[in-house]
Amino acid sequence: MRKPKLIISKCLNSEKCRYNGQAYDDKVISLLRKYVDLETVCPETEIGLKVPRNPIRIEKYDNKYKLVEPSDNIDYTSQMMEFAEEFLSNIDDVDGFILKSKSPSCGIRDVKVYPKNQKCSINKKGQGIFSSKIIEKYSTIPIEDEGRLKNYNIRDEFLTKIFTINNLKCENSIWDFHNKNSLLLKSYNEDIYNDLNIIV
Template structure:
């Protein structure tokens, strides 16, 4: 398989890049550190950008009526307007980007689970929301790969994020090459796209068939929209099994009764969450090598992102977010 495209990712600057956290610390993060070899990061700290400095007094989201304000309890300073203005201006200039990794629970960068308070006085949180910058990111760029660094400790979430990030980066890289490159992308990603959404894959097939009706530019535009829609959901257990069966059908007639039975046994174990899906993809890949099926071997379904990034560890203990 050819080299992976290098994604461009906007990241909270306090994560590995600069000691700009409110207390003057830098947050060391193994996921981001490992990604540095494969990703072009663009660090940003919204709180520093609006002049809060480092170190600085903490800020929090406070609910007043129907509004969420960004306030600094120690000074009673309201920085909501400055943060909103920075967020709008900064994100309006974002181009050629494939994803975001933002600081978990930050009142500026957090995507979800940011504590909301009733006032600037001491007291428990009364709810949760998005940070001001993080909320604007999800509003404008939900079609891209967007995550918080804390959630990336969960294997399932990390795997999904990497798959979307590197696939979108690959698609962005080929766009200047036109429709033929898009068709080649579709062919190599066919089983991966099927695993995420068979209905959306059918729509993408129709889009590519209707090029005479829509023209090349419109076809590429429609295809891009469908691709982004496809990644709005995760590949489910039943979808993965369906794709595995379809690939296996290419080899079944050449296999022994025991080999076929073994595959079906693995598939059932995966359905019952007793076996990782990697066991099935490894078996399918071995069949493709054995029978010299290059069409299957070129599929990104087997390795949608650099395999060195794959780790089985999961600090989330299997939680389904």
């Protein structure tokens, strides 16, 4: 039977690709490995950054956000955007993403944003350059970071969604899927469930 397919940040899979060369073994991903198909990606090494490397960060230039290496004043924004578009264009099928929190490339909501050439971050937090393209293209499927998945309720909802999406793809018909998952669908929103029931 088909397993859900997840794309995850490579550093969450015990691979030493972080800027400081350290590995990170995420517990949720470790437990998921035998139940899902994993594809890993490190956008920073894919655009040619070495391990270890100088830290990069998001800087705000007027109304634009750039991915820069402040120590050498190098702008990687265009390279990251090009890689993101190429990578996402080659994805055939995916059920969800787990990305590295706070990362200037992969963070989905808690990335520090700095004023141009300043040492202190501003109050507003944003998205990574790579993850922003994922969110733009895949707004209808589950996208989370490993930090938020430590919360039981968030983790439970994420897992429910990826396995429900997978079940839908595995069923022979919408009718079969609707009947087998009727209680689950009803528990989320009874009004929408009733509308679906009429349609099906």
